[in-house]
Amino acid sequence: MTPSPFVRPYRPQDRAALEDICVRTAHAGGDSRPHYQDPGVFPAAFAAPYVHLEPELAFVLDDGEGRAVGYVLGTADTPRFVEDYRVKWLPLVADRYPEPRHEPRTPDEEIVRLLHRPERMLLPEVAAYPAHLHIDLLPEWQGRGYGRALMETFLRALHERGVAAVHLSMVSANTPARAFYDRLGFHAIDVPDADATVTYLGRSTSPAEELRIRR
16 A cells, blocks of 8 residues: 655654755745755755754655655744844854855855845734745645645644744745645735745634635
């Protein structure tokens, strides 16, 4: 019998798979390796700090044989996370990815600049959505209901912690991702000064919201 995939909590031994998933989905949903000299900057900025700082809010899609093929991770408290990111995470990766002393000249330097600016996450427009998340699945696992299962697990974990709402940011050009979030009940958040290439979305963590969406 073929093992069935399932969602489970993140384990430290998933770290390499998690970083690989991030790298292979970081370029507007596609593989970042052809476009970046060191695509490891993506998990350093957008995945590893979460499992380092808040592993209890990280979940993976297990292929049924122990291998993580997708994940959702995030924080329940963005302002606290930003502080911990600067104080506890950046010192661990700054030697590998030093902050550029000039305006970014390459795609790699653009992401390194984001790595060194966690305060970019502190936007007044998303203050009513204190949690935020990142979700990624390898391409062959997309479109099969697993993304929804991951998201529902994460939203339930937030709701159980008393967190009322969550937000995310996404590359505006990633239209399949936007369609996925729309189906899950996320709505656009107007952030007037945001980079036009980025879209902000938010929604309630309430189970009642899930029931409404499924009707």
